[in-house]
Amino acid sequence: xxxxxxxxxxxxxxxxxxxxxxxxxxxxxxxxxxxxxxxxxxxxxxxxxxxxxxxxxxxxxxxxxxxxxxxxxxxxxxxxxxxxxxxxxxxxxxxxxxxxxxxxxxxxxxxxxxxxxxxxxxxxxxxxxxxxxxxxxxxxxx
Numbered sequence: 001x002x003x004x005x006x007x008x009x010x011x012x013x014x015x016x017x018x019x020x021x022x023x024x025x026x027x028x029x030x031x032x033x034x035x036x037x038x039x040x041x042x043x044x045x046x047x048x049x050x051x052x053x054x055x056x057x058x059x060x061x062x063x064x065x066x067x068x069x070x071x072x073x074x075x076x077x078x079x080x081x082x083x084x085x086x087x088x089x090x091x092x093x094x095x096x097x098x099x100x101x102x103x104x105x106x107x108x109x110x111x112x113x114x115x116x117x118x119x120x121x122x123x124x125x126x127x128x129x130x131x132x133x134x135x136x137x138x139x140x141x142x
Contacts, residue, residue, distance in 0.1 A: 042093050042094060043093070044139075045137050046090075046137070046138045046140050047090055047137050049088055049135045052083075055135050056081075056090070062132075062133060063076045065131070066127065072098045076092060076098060077093040078091070091140070102120070103116075103120075108123045121137055125137040
């Protein structure tokens with residue numbers, strides 16, 4: 001609870017580093033770049049394919065190789081697939097440890113893109129492609 005002049009004010013949480021303002025009576029509270037230690041936001045990617053049974057094997061093997069290369073245990077999670085109009089969609093989630101190694105080791109040094117999220121998406125897409133995958137990859141912001 002936040003107190004101002006003896007009155008309790010509602011707490012406001014930010015999900016990203018974007019600034020916003022909350023009006024409470026005649027008081028404006030500006031919140032900038034709050035680190036939320038309790039809420040872990042892991043990179044989430046949606047992969048789509050027309051041949052799920054073949055692609056899931058390739059993607060799983062490629063991610064296990066990347067996990068070994070990063071020297072990380074439980075570095076990724078493949079979520080349940082869903083289908084629509086002949087396409088199968090499934091999500092790939094990276095752990096914080098694996099993301100940290102990819103980011104700091106220089107693996108993404110030649111990744112193209114504007115901003116870190118796009119570079120990470122392009123790096124993973126290219127990495128999966130070099131391992132034989134034909135999946136399309138999309139970064140999910142949540």
